[in-house]
Amino acid sequence: xxxxxxRKLYTxxxxxxxxxxxxxxxxxxxxxxxxxxxxxxxxxxxxxxxxEKCEVNTHLIIDYLSCLIPSLQLAYPVINxxxxxxxxxxxxxxxxxxxxxxxxxxxLSDDEIHPCDIDxxxxxxxxxxxxxxxxxxxxxxxxxxLKLCRADVLKVGLSYFxxxxxxxxxxxxxxxxxxxxxxxxxxxx
Numbered sequence: 001x002x003x004x005x006x007r008k009l010y011t012x013x014x015x016x017x018x019x020x021x022x023x024x025x026x027x028x029x030x031x032x033x034x035x036x037x038x039x040x041x042x043x044x045x046x047x048x049x050x051x052e053k054c055e056v057n058t059h060l061i062i063d064y065l066s067c068l069i070p071s072l073q074l075a076y077p078v079i080n081x082x083x084x085x086x087x088x089x090x091x092x093x094x095x096x097x098x099x100x101x102x103x104x105x106x107x108l109s110d111d112e113i114h115p116c117d118i119d120x121x122x123x124x125x126x127x128x129x130x131x132x133x134x135x136x137x138x139x140x141x142x143x144x145x146l147k148l149c150r151a152d153v154l155k156v157g158l159s160y161f162x163x164x165x166x167x168x169x170x171x172x173x174x175x176x177x178x179x180x181x182x183x184x185x186x187x188x189x
Contacts, residue, residue, distance in 0.1 A: 002169045006135045010126040013161060014054035025160045026057040028183035033061050036179075036186060039154075041065070043073040043113065045088050045121045048097065048105040056158040058122055075113050078106045079141060086141050088113045115148035123177060125157045129167045132176035132189030146175040154178050163187055 001009075017025070046062055049055035066072050077086035079100055090111040097105040123142050125134040134157055136142060146155060157180035180187045 001164060001167070003135045003138070003167060006127040006164065006167065007138065010135070010161065011053075014126075017054055017160065022054060022057075022160070025183045026060055029056060029158055029160075029181055030060045030064060032181045032183065032186055034064060036181075038065075038068070041069060041119045042071065043075065043118050043120075045075045045077070045118050047122055047124045048076060050103055052103065055124060056160065058158065061122070061158075073113070075118065076105075076107050077141070077145070079104065084139060084141065085144050088115060088118060088145075115145060115153075116150050118149055118153055120154045120156060121146065121149065123155055123157050125159060125180075127161065127164055127167075128157050128159060128177065128180050128187075129164045130187070131166065131170075132178065132180070132187070133167050133170045133174055134177060134180075135167060140173065143173055143175045156181065158182075 044062070044065065046058050049058050062074060073090055075088040075090050078089050079086045079102070081101065089107045089109050090113050091107045091109060096108045098108055100106050123134065125136055128134040146153070155175065155177045157177045159180055159182050162182050162184055163180065176189055178189055
């Protein structure tokens with residue numbers, strides 16, 4: 001299936017999830033994440049889930065990591081729409097967030113961190129395949145950012161749904177994940 005069709009299909013699948021089902025799926029995702037060996041993590045780039053898009057609740061995983069790693073550095077993207085890129089901004093408990101024009105909460109801070117200093121990137125997605133390629137929202141922000149990161153950065157997807165066999169229209173621009181966690185299993189690529 002091609003990205004456009006997958007985007008439409010999985011947007012609809014998410015919309016049909018009840019609030020109760022999403023809570024259950026988020027809990028299962030957290031349990032799967034907790035079962036993974038973490039390695040040496042000091043800095044994580046997270047995405048702020050958009051409730052209207054029924055995105056995975058990444059806050060649960062971040063809360064878990066913050067308890068496990070008290071010195072964890074956490075960053076969130078701030079998008080430059082005209083350049084179609086984003087920068088990673090470090091946050092703390094005092095950081096305020098404000099929705100941008102896409103409805104994505106962004107930190108109101110200028111404490112930028114270099115992509116090479118990030119150990120883990122949680123990558124938003126609508127669907128993914130068994131080779132680790134994903135379908136996002138079609139702007140390419142994350143693919144551009146991931147190309148700036150270290151070769152060993154851990155690129156993690158989180159999905160309510162299992163993998164598609166293949167995405168038929170991947171290209172050289174697409175950056176595959178290392179892992180995608182679902183309520184049913186963890187895919188490693």
